[in-house]
Amino acid sequence: AAGVIQSPRHLIKEKRETATLKCYPIPRHDTVYWYQQGPGQDPQFLISFYEKMQSDKGSIPDRFSAQQFSDYHSELNMSSLELGDSALYFCASSVRTSGSLYNEQFFGPGTRLTVL
Amino acid sequence: KNEVEQSPQNLTAQEGEFITINCSYSVGISALHWLQQHPGGGIVSLFMLSSGKKKHGRLIATINIQEKHSSLHITASHPRDSAVYICAVLPLTGGGADGLTFGKGTHLIIQP
Numbered sequence: 001a002a003g004v005i006q007s008p009r010h011l012i013k014e015k016r017e018t019a020t021l022k023c024y025p026i027p028r029h030d031t032v033y034w035y036q037q038g039p040g041q042d043p044q045f046l047i048s049f050y051e052k053m054q055s056d057k058g059s060i061p062d063r064f065s066a067q068q069f070s071d072y073h074s075e076l077n078m079s080s081l082e083l084g085d086s087a088l089y090f091c092a093s094s095v096r097t098s099g100s101l102y103n104e105q106f107f108g109p110g111t112r113l114t115v116l
Numbered sequence: 117k118n119e120v121e122q123s124p125q126n127l128t129a130q131e132g133e134f135i136t137i138n139c140s141y142s143v144g145i146s147a148l149h150w151l152q153q154h155p156g157g158g159i160v161s162l163f164m165l166s167s168g169k170k171k172h173g174r175l176i177a178t179i180n181i182q183e184k185h186s187s188l189h190i191t192a193s194h195p196r197d198s199a200v201y202i203c204a205v206l207p208l209t210g211g212g213a214d215g216l217t218f219g220k221g222t223h224l225i226i227q228p
Contacts, residue, residue, distance in 0.1 A: 033215055033216075035215070035216075042202065042218040042219065042220045042221060043159075043202075043204075043216075043218050044218075045215025045216060045217070046215075047215075048214065048215055055214070056214045056215055058215045090158070090159060102146040102147040102164075102166065102206050104147075104149075104161060104164040105149070105161065105164075105216065106161060107151070107158060107159040107160070107161060108158065109157070109158035110158050110159070
């Protein structure tokens with residue numbers, strides 16, 4: 001079965017550079033979530049999108065922005081990178097079902113970002 | 117205080133032992149996930165549940181909404197079960213696309 005795809009899998013950037021992470025949800029999934037997991041930390045929710053609209057917002061820095069496109073893939077744009085942005089960035093997807101209050105999230109393999 | 121507390125933080129057991137990992141949370145939730153993460157690896161969803169009990173192979177997850185508590189059990193544990201097990205909750209809000217709140221994980225090592 002198709003899973004969530006993230007690219008790139010690894011990314012190395014210098015301080016103050018920009019980075020773009022991509023997430024391709026499971027086919028027919030309409031919701032995408034972004035999470036950040038720092039070294040030795042538990043994942044933290046950043047932002048989510050449903051049907052190309054921002055749905056929920058967590059601890060996403062102002063330097064980061066994200067969007068969901070018409071094909072439901074999502075991109076996380078990170079500017080003015082800092083050393084503390086080094087982390088594993090997970091994307092998850094789900095599909096909203098009628099009458100359901102909650103939808104199981106399926107996670108991608110993550111993008112490991114290293115800021116030097 | 118974290119909204120999601122897991123215990124134990126670390127657990128080492130012998131192959132074949134019955135494993136229990138506990139999760140307590142302090143907020144109202146719509147659902148709870150049990151996730152598995154291997155070192156340096158991605159996250160795999162094991163269960164999502166909002167009531168009762170679910171079983172998949174050697175894994176069993178239970179939840180008691182009134183007591184705000186969930187447990188993950190592994191029967192006949194095997195070294196390949198060694199991983200970090202994470203409890204994550206979906207807070208009870210009006211949205212259907214809300215982010216999960218994670219516990220800090222339980223590091224499980226199963227020795228041969």
